Amino acid sequence: MSTQHPAVVLDGITLLWPDGAVALSGLDAAFNPGRTGLVGTNGAGKSTLLRVVAGELTPAAGSVSVRGQVRYLPQHITLQADATVADLLGVRDRLDALRAIESGDADPRHFDALADDWGVEERARAALGTAGLPDLDLDRRVATLSGGETVATALTGIGLSGAEIALLDEPTNNLDREARRRLYDLVAGWRGTLVVASHDLALLDLMDETAELRDGSLTVYGGPYSAFREHVEREQAAAEQALSTAEQKLRTEKRQRVEAQTKLARRQRYARTDYENKRRPKTIMKLRAGEAEVSAGKLRGELDEKVDRARELRDRTAERVRRDPQVKIDLPAPELPTGRRVAELHSSGSTIVVQGPERLALTGRNGAGKTQLVETLVGPRAARQEPYGTVLITRIGHLPQRLDHLDDAATILETVRSAQPEADPEEVRATLAGFGFRGDVVHRRIGDVSGGERFRVALATVLLLDPPIQLLVLDEPTNNLDIATVEQVVAALGAYRGALIVISHDDAFLDRLSIDTYVHLENGRLSASRRLR
Structure with a gap:
């Protein structure tokens, strides 16, 4: 364990949500120079804690002390639809100043903003090339990027910033294998203070220390996550x-x-x-x-x-015995006949058919168009011929990658009830209890919940659909989920008797789902391979 002075110190932090609910109470914490993995169950407050350190949330009591510049990668960065690539890289102000000067505007404020960084555009483009994103235009909006491209670009910006303290919240979300490898390299070579909230086991094992946030207290263990787990x-x-x-x-x-x-x-x-x-x-x-x-x-x-x-x-x-609240996910029984044709995917004169309760995994690099493909299939234009295919049924449940269809101002209870207004209120509360939302928690705003909780709310809305869905489409479902919840999702999907289309870069997750067909998307072409039973 480092003998240096902590880079981040939180003293007696108390934070309240707008409705008066307590998010953090009297929390004392410290992060040392080096790499720290921040772990805990969904809803424990990891994202909240990072936002306090980053200055995005102001505590009602207590103080935060940081030694150096802080850069923060938020968990919900893919929801920042209007941000540009330059914004993600942290060079927007300097880039705008450079362009203004080059256009002939000699206003002194542009020179102040540029701060003699005349090569900012070249450095930004070079960094994108190194990150495997050479074709990204600096003015492209996040709304036009894939989730993986968005996260990879933001990570590149943190590397460019030279900040002494970096806070990463679920940085492997949406990343393909190559992008994850580059992230692991970045983390392994990090020389400042790095705090990473993640459920990615490979990433957590690159850490020098592991800090667990549990029951409102932070406990730091020397060593990576695997050593922490053995200790626990x-x-x-x-x-x-x-x-x-x-x-x-x-x-x-x-x-x-x-x-x-x-x-x-x-x-x-x-x-x-x-x-x-x-x-x-x-x-x-x-x-x-x-x-x-x-x-x-x-x-x-x-x-x-x-x-x-x-x-x-x-x-x-x-x-002393851990008794974490259990999430119990029961997917509906859709009564889908084995011979029923569910969807057709078309490519280069060939057709890939999803039939009956078949399980299909859609793979491909970041930016290949996987999300666009499934959104084309299940969106308003579904049930008619599209470039990639046709959905032949109407009872579809779709959980998109960004989960931006949820209203941040609505409560958990309001969101789930809106999916099926005529549903019995007690049935809704029982469903939410099974997803770990009990008591007054159901009245929390969607904008205040963690990424894993957001996913559970979205999945709960699918459960209440009547009649039950026959096709479930999941886009990166393990994003933000804690390890225990991933186990529950795997168990639920294992018992689901409808058709399943899933996009994921989590190979271990796909292996456990017993996928029938792997469909790879590259350069607009689809190729299929069957799982060997």
Whole structure:
């Protein structure tokens, strides 16, 4: 662990959402120079914490201290539709100043903005080339880029900035294999302070330290994520064993108390019988009865005290055992016949047919057009011939990559109810509870939830559709999801009996889905390969 002074210190940070809900309460945290992986379940507050450090959110109490310039890659950067490539690179002001000067405008403010960086455009284009994005125009808007191109460009801008502190929130979202490799190289060679919130195991294993945000507290472990997991697993195994021992002790004390009370009751019955039968002098019997009552009362107190101590030990031990809220995703049963033709994808005179409950994975590099293809298929123009194909059914559930169709101002409950206004309110609440949204959490605004929570809300809206969907289209579904939720999504999709089309660069995720057909998109051409069973 670094012996240097922390680069980022948070002291007693309390943050409230606009509705008064507590996001962070009295949080103390510190990040050392070097690379730190920030982990925690969806909704733990990782993105919120990074936004506080970046200065995007102002805490109601506490202070933030940073040693150096900060650059921040937000989780929802793909939603910044009007930003340009130059904005993502952080060179917009200097580029505009350079262009103004070159056009003959000698206003001194342009020279101040340029700060003698006359090669800014060339450096920006060279950096894009190194990042595998040589053809991107600096004035292109994010709305016209793929998710992977957007993230890769923003990461390039952080490298260009020379900032001492970089904050990356789910930086591998949407990235293809080559872009991920470049990100890993960037991280491995980082010389400043880097804080990365991620669920990408390969990326997290490049970290020097792992910081876990859990139950409002930040705990830092020396070493990468794999070492952290081993530590937690050993700790939890010991905690589970200690809890089992404490529970056994409590059961023993309770049993012994019952046995002792039974014996006392039996003795008292005998004493009453002796008294009633006048087998001993009355005075002696009264004295002995009084002594017995005192002795019995003392024993009961001792027994109760032992049970209470055992219960307190059990409760303290139980606090050491992790009991994270479980997400339970049950996808609807669509009753899709095996022979039903669901969709057709066309390319160079050949046709790829999705038939019955088939599982198709669409692959290709960032910018190849995968998202455009599925949006063409399932959008308003669906059910008629398109350049890439036709959807032949109408009961479709589509979760887009950007998830920008959700209204940030609406609450979780309002969003899910709007998908099926006639649905039973109790059914809606039960569905949300299964997705981990319980109690007053359902009244949080969509704009205030994490990326993983945003995905769960979007998927919940699909679940309430009636009749159930027959085709589910997922575009990068593992973006922002914590490891436990990915497990639940895999389990849910494994039991789903409808057709599935999924875009993902997560090879491990695709392998676990038992994909039937892999369709690769390159240079506008589709090629298919069947999975070997």
